[in-house]
Amino acid sequence: NAGVTQTPKFQVLKTGQSMTLQCAQDMNHEYMSWYRQDPGMGLRLIHYSVGAGITDQGEVPNGYNVSRSTTEDFPLRLLSAAPSQTSVYFCASSYKPSGVNEQFFGPGTRLTVL
């Protein structure tokens, strides 16, 4: 199993550009999430999905869109990039809530917005 994969690993955008961060998992997990990690702050939830066709907002959803057309894929779209979106983005997946609820993270995408 590849686990959770993310592409690209690095990306530089100009303000106003749009792009999609890709995330895929091969563990048949129902739950998938997108987080961003900034210096001095914990990971913050952007959007999440509890299954194909079902998504919801997390703590910091503004400026981002998601969709979940399949169990495996959960892309994150930046609509019009801003310097404040410079961050490291992690995708994660997990089994249905079981009490332990280990999150499996992808390797991250380092995004810089100029």
Add this chain to the structure above:
Amino acid sequence: RKEVEQDPGPFNVPEGATVAFNCTYSNSASQSFFWYRQDCRKEPKLLMSVYSSGNEDGRFTAQLNRASQYISLLIRDSKLSDSATYLCVVRPLGLGGYNKLIFGAGTRLAVHP
């Protein structure tokens, strides 16, 4: 006030030392607690869950104090490979059946020879 607070460190300790980290959380209705480990420029990985009665996994011991709303992680006989950032993670009472995890900013540990 942050929902989950940790001392950022760094904690610089020699090999073989015992080191402890604390973490406080603000939501008294929090249901589950975890420690994740994050190596430099890598993704977080689950280190261990924290149970009400405390639990141990090899050299690692986790404790929960619900009355004071803090969690601790004790590492005995530190190894160079323990150098990493340790993230305290709390799951509030579930909303809509989904567990939204709240992450602390992490405590950095550096173990030196």
